[in-house]
Amino acid sequence: MAQRPHTKAALFWSFTRIALQGFGGVIAIAQRELVETRQWLTAQEFVDDWAVSQVLPGPNVVNLSIILGGRFFGWRGALAAVAGMLMAPTAVVLCLAALFANYADLAVTQGMMRGVACISAGLIAGVVLRMLNGLSTHMLGLWPCLALFASTFFAVALLRLPLVWVLLPLGGVGIFFSLRILKREKGKAP
Amino acid sequence: MNGAIEGAGWAVLWQAWDMFLHFFLLSFMAVGGAMTVAPDMQRYLVAETGWLSPGDFNNAIALAQSAPGPNVIFIPLLGWQVAMQSTYVTTLTQTHAWMIWPIAIASALMVLFAIMLPSSLLTYKFASWANHRQEHLGIKAFKAGLTPVVIALLASTAWLIASQVPEAPVAWLPAAMSVATAIMVWRTRVHLLWLIGCGAAIGAIGWV
Numbered sequence: 598m599a600q601r602p603h604t605k606a607a608l609f610w611s612f613t614r615i616a617l618q619g620f621g622g623v624i625a626i627a628q629r630e631l632v633e634t635r636q637w638l639t640a641q642e643f644v645d646d647w648a649v650s651q652v653l654p655g656p657n658v659v660n661l662s663i664i665l666g667g668r669f670f671g672w673r674g675a676l677a678a679v680a681g682m683l684m685a686p687t688a689v690v691l692c693l694a695a696l697f698a699n700y701a702d703l704a705v706t707q708g709m710m711r712g713v714a715c716i717s718a719g720l721i722a723g724v725v726l727r728m729l730n731g732l733s734t735h736m737l738g739l740w741p742c743l744a745l746f747a748s749t750f751f752a753v754a755l756l757r758l759p760l761v762w763v764l765l766p767l768g769g770v771g772i773f774f775s776l777r778i779l780k781r782e783k784g785k786a787p
Numbered sequence: 788m789n790g791a792i793e794g795a796g797w798a799v800l801w802q803a804w805d806m807f808l809h810f811f812l813l814s815f816m817a818v819g820g821a822m823t824v825a826p827d828m829q830r831y832l833v834a835e836t837g838w839l840s841p842g843d844f845n846n847a848i849a850l851a852q853s854a855p856g857p858n859v860i861f862i863p864l865l866g867w868q869v870a871m872q873s874t875y876v877t878t879l880t881q882t883h884a885w886m887i888w889p890i891a892i893a894s895a896l897m898v899l900f901a902i903m904l905p906s907s908l909l910t911y912k913f914a915s916w917a918n919h920r921q922e923h924l925g926i927k928a929f930k931a932g933l934t935p936v937v938i939a940l941l942a943s944t945a946w947l948i949a950s951q952v953p954e955a956p957v958a959w960l961p962a963a964m965s966v967a968t969a970i971m972v973w974r975t976r977v978h979l980l981w982l983i984g985c986g987a988a989i990g991a992i993g994w995v
Contacts, residue, residue, distance in 0.1 A: 617855045618855065618979065620854075620855050620980075620983045622944075625972060629979060633976070645931075648930050648934055649913070649933075651819065651820075651933075651937045652933060652937070654814060654815055654816060654817045654909065655817055655820075655909070656817070656820050656821045656903075657819075657820050658857045659857055659859060663911050667911055667914050667915055668914070672911065675911050679907065682857060683856070683859070683903075685856070686856020687860050687899060690850065690851055690854040690863070691892065694850060694867055694868070695888075705991050708990040708991050708995070710849065710852070711961075711990045711995050712964075712986040712991065713986045713987050713990065714852075714949075715960075715962075715968075715986055715989075715995060716964060716985070716986030717986075718946075718948040718952075718965045718968075719968025719969040719971075720968055720972055720982065721942075721948070722942065722965065722968070723969040723970070723971065724972065725941050726969060726972075728934075728938045729938060735931065737935075745935040746936075747939070749936045749940065750942050750943055753940060754942070760818055760819045760823065764936065770932075771931075771934070771935060772928050772933065773932070774932065775927070775931040776928035779924045783924065
C-alpha cells in the first residue's frame with residue numbers, strides 16, 4: 598500500500614465524497630478514488646477486498662468500507678468509514694422524501710432515472726473490464742478464469758439462479774484449484 | 788382520548804420492535820447486497836403487514852436509486868415511509884403534529900441500524916481475522932479463487948440494470964449509452980459525474 602489516510606476524519610470525508618458521487622451505484626467511483634486518485638489500494642488489492650465484500654452478507658460497498666477502515670484504524674476506522682458511506686446519503690434521501698412526496702412520479706424525473714440507469718450499467722461494466730485486465734496474471738491462468746467468469750455470468754444474469762447456488766459450486770471450484778496450485782508452489786519452494 | 792393516545796403509543800413501540808427484529812434477521816441473509824432482500828421486504832411490508840402500499844414500496848426503491856450513495860439507503864427510506872403511513876403514529880401525534888418528524892427520523896435510523904449491525908460485525912470480525920493470516924494459503928486461495936466469480940457478479944449487476952431499462956423512443960440509444968460509458972471508464976480518466984450528468988440530461992429531454 599503506497600498511501601494511506603492520515604486520520605480517521607480524512608477517512609470519513611473520503612468515504613462521504615465517494616458516497617455522494619455515487620449516483621446509480623458506488624463501486625465505479627470507489628474504484629476510481631481508492632485505486633487511482635488516492636492510491637490507498639492497488640488494483641489487485643481492490644479486487645481481493647471486493648471479493649470478500651461480496652461473499653459476506655451486507656451491502657457490498659459498506660462491507661468494503663468496513664474492511665478498509667478496519668485495516669487502517671481498527672474498529673474506530675471501520676466506524677468512521679461506514680459513517681462516511683451512510684450518513685450523508687441517508688440525510689439526502691430523507692430530505693428528498695420529505696420535500697418531494699410524489700417526486701418519483703414526474704415524467705422528467707422518470708426520464709432522468711432511466712438515463713442514469715443506462716450510464717450506471719456502463720459504469721459497472723467499465724469496472725468489470727478493468728478488473729478483467731487483471732485476470733491475465735491470475736494464478737489459475739487466463740482461460741480457466743474466463744471460463745469461471747462466463748459460467749457465473751450465465752448462471753446469475755441469464756438463468757437468474759439464486760446467488761448461493763452459484764457462489765457455492767463455482768466459487769468452490771475456484772478456491773479448490775487455487776489452493777491446489779498454492780500448495781504445489783509451496784511444496785516446490787525450499 | 789388519553790387512553791387512545793396511550794394505546795397508540797404502545798402500538799407504535801410494538802410496530803417498531805417488529806420491524807427491528809425482521810430487518811435484524813434479514814441482515815444475515817443479505818449476501819450480494821441489500822437489494823437481494825428487497826423481495827422479502829416487499830412481502831413483509833406490503834403483503835403481510837400492509838404497512839405500505841405496493842406503490843409506496845416501489846417509490847421508495849426508485850427514490851433511493853436516484854439519490855447518491857449505496858443502494859442500502861432504500862432501507863431508512865422504508866422505515867421513514869412506514870412511520871409516515873402508520874395509523875398508530877397518526878393517532879399518537881394528533882395533538883402535536885410536528886412529532887411525526889422525529890418519529891419518522893427515528894424509525895429510519897432504527898431500521899438502518901437493524902439491517903447494518905449483524906452484517907457489519909460479521910464483516911469486521913472476518914476481515915480482522917483474515918488480516919492476521921494474510922499469508923495463510925487458505926485465505927489466499929479464498930480471495931484468488933473467488934475473483935473471477937465476483938467479477939462476473941458485477942457484470943451480472945450491470946446486465947440486470949441495463950435489461951430493466953424500458954424500450955426507448957430511440958431504440959438503440961440505451962445500449963449505445965451503456966457501451967460508450969463502459970469504454971470511457973475502461974480507457975479514459977474522464978470524471979464519472981460528467982457521464983452521469985449526460986445520462987440524466989438525455990433522459991430528461993425524453994430520448995430514453
